[in-house]
Ligand SMILES: [Fe+2]
């Protein structure tokens with residue numbers, strides 16, 4: 001199949017880069033097949049009001065218009081190179097950044113890129129059925145926007161594999177379209193990306209918490225001494241902000257609607273009025289926040305130390321002097337309590353080995369800001385209940401707290417007590433079934449399902465009742 005390179009917006013000289021053209025010729029048709037198979041089901045012929053990045057300039061990265069998703073112009077963009085950029089941290093600090101893969105770190109870089117890249121198509125697969133029960137056209141459009149942009153992030157990372165990793169890079173790129181979220185034989189690499197997302201509250205929690213892990217991983221890679229990776233991830237971050245907006249405001253609107261019901265009904269029977277009770281929302285927060293913490297990896301990690309030492313992966317905003325002034329991280333320790341021989345005790349992790357934890361702390365701080373805004377919604381509605389983020393020890397599958405029994409406040413407890421109480425902390429089958437039962441498709445412009453409040457305003461200056469999706473199917 002001939003590919004028209006003019007149709008692929010890019011700033012990587014695709015028109016004259018034969019090597020990249022050849023790699024893409026083989027890969028692009030498989031990508032389009034994958035999109036048809038695993039992308040949003042049932043809406044491929046409809047016109048969606050989407051933004052497309054057509055250049056990296058301020059006026060080019062967010063072009064709005066109606067597009068059919070299979071015609072979306074997935075582009076390849078890197079933020080423009082910074083002149084004379086030096087590696088900012090680790091053992092190679094002050095050296096020129098690498099514009100080719102440094103041989104001694106090839107294996108590590110490949111692993112970092114593949115792990116990040118795999119999450120992009122995975123999330124599209126997780127969300128493929130949600131369009132059918134979208135609570136409004138506004139929300140449906142946001143879902144598809146997130147989906148096409150995760151598709152573009154896949155392209156951006158595949159470009160790095162194609163351009164800089166030769167044959168094994170091409171093989172890794174093929175694998176990206178072969179693994180499937182939740183498939184027992186060829187699952188996606190990270191656990192949170194194999195969890196099904198079957199209702200919209202889960203989607204909002206995913207974009208709030210799991211995509212936000214992405215923001216911090218991409219932020220750490222945007223500091224990389226491997227310049228093409230730093231530039232690709234930096235540009236991805238501009239799009240990621242909208243995904244996080246969708247998540248935070250989505251949960252916020254669910255909360256708002258629930259407070260309206262609570263304030264109208266003297267008995268506070270939220271379910272009777274088709275809303276989502278506050279305790280179920282809190283359980284979803286607990287579930288998705290704790291699953292997302294696992295994505296940061298172990299608290300004490302030799303991989304993290306190696307990546308930092310080599311200059312491949314920094315801390316979030318490593319070069320912002322308000323955050324860090326010392327970039328070797330050779331001194332000092334991170335103190336953390338965990339259980340050893342049945343006892344909670346204090347441990348010291350050498351700073352470089354604690355880099356996952358340092359990144360996770362920045363993430364938690366960010367999550368807390370969203371929590372504060374959700375609690376503002378509660379306050380404004382005159383409610384006394386408040387949402388919280390569970391302790392980092394709660395419900396963990398990876399790291400020093402994995403598979404141990406802690407309550408959401410971080411108190412260690414015996415397994416029996418934990419299992420008798422966990423139905424209060426995490427969504428039960430009944431909760432999930434209830435939320436699912438509310439999922440009905442609302443397709444009329446300006447109308448919203450009864451469990452969610454409309455947004456404060458529409459997108460890109462359009463009104464809330466704008467026809468964000470035009471159906472042809
Ligand atoms: Fe992404």
Ligand SMILES: [Fe+2]
Pocket residue numbers: 146150211214240243
């Ligand atoms: Fe995202």
